[in-house]
Amino acid sequence: MANNPRRLQLMDDICYEKVIGSAGKHQVLIYVHTKQDTTDTACVIRDAAVANDTIRMFLKDETSREILREHTELVRNSVLKDLLPYGLAIHNGGMTRDDRESVELLFAKRHIQVLVSTSTLACGVNLPVHTVIIKGTQVFSPEKRALTEVNPLVVTQMLGCAGRLQYGEGIIITEHNKLEDYLSLIKSIASNRN
Numbered sequence: 001m002a003n004n005p006r007r008l009q010l011m012d013d014i015c016y017e018k019v020i021g022s023a024g025k026h027q028v029l030i031y032v033h034t035k036q037d038t039t040d041t042a043c044v045i046r047d048a049a050v051a052n053d054t055i056r057m058f059l060k061d062e063t064s065r066e067i068l069r070e071h072t073e074l075v076r077n078s079v080l081k082d083l084l085p086y087g088l089a090i091h092n093g094g095m096t097r098d099d100r101e102s103v104e105l106l107f108a109k110r111h112i113q114v115l116v117s118t119s120t121l122a123c124g125v126n127l128p129v130h131t132v133i134i135k136g137t138q139v140f141s142p143e144k145r146a147l148t149e150v151n152p153l154v155v156t157q158m159l160g161c162a163g164r165l166q167y168g169e170g171i172i173i174t175e176h177n178k179l180e181d182y183l184s185l186i187k188s189i190a191s192n193r194n
Helices: 005-022 035-051 062-074 078-086 098-106 120-124 152-163 178-194
Strands: 026-034 088-091 116-119 129-137 137-141 147-149 169-173
Touching: 005 026, 005 035, 005 129, 005 169, 035 078, 035 116, 035 147, 062 078, 062 098, 078 088, 078 098, 088 098, 116 120, 120 137, 129 152, 152 169, 152 178, 169 178
Parallel strands: 026 116, 026 129, 088 116, 129 169
Antiparallel strands: 137 147
16 A cells, blocks of 8 residues: 555645645645655655746745755765755755754754655754644554554654644644544644643
8 A cells, every 4th residue: 555656646746735835934844754755755846846836935045045055065965965956855864964964954044944854853853843744654564564553652743843833733644544543643732732
């Protein structure tokens, strides 16, 4: 099911639509579940934004453009080099520490508008953001040799990034049959914050 091309395309389309809904107004942090997904998702969003002539929404101002151009020369990750000029970035454990720290700094200073990351970013880095998107809720479990739902505590941590600015938006892209489970989780998070 995870490799179903129609399902993946639908998730990409929904993710892009949600990003465009926030672009130009708020930063967006997209959580995916593998290093490869960071690259794939960021490139899909960039390519769709270029094709739909919405890419300018990811570039805040001329100062940010110049800062992103300067950092593009310094980073080592080739995908990150391709994304930074568009105001997008990736963050995962396969990148050098310097590249990850550059991305964290540029996002914290609001030069990067869309960041696609694995969940490890939610566990150790304080990057408040308005909009958090969790793209997919199933991960491969080597023990079970099957797809399993993401741990609810991890989902809570990821969504927590959206609440650190006093208000925010959390979006979970999941299977229809899991909708009630995640609605219950979101309600419990909201009631614990009040």
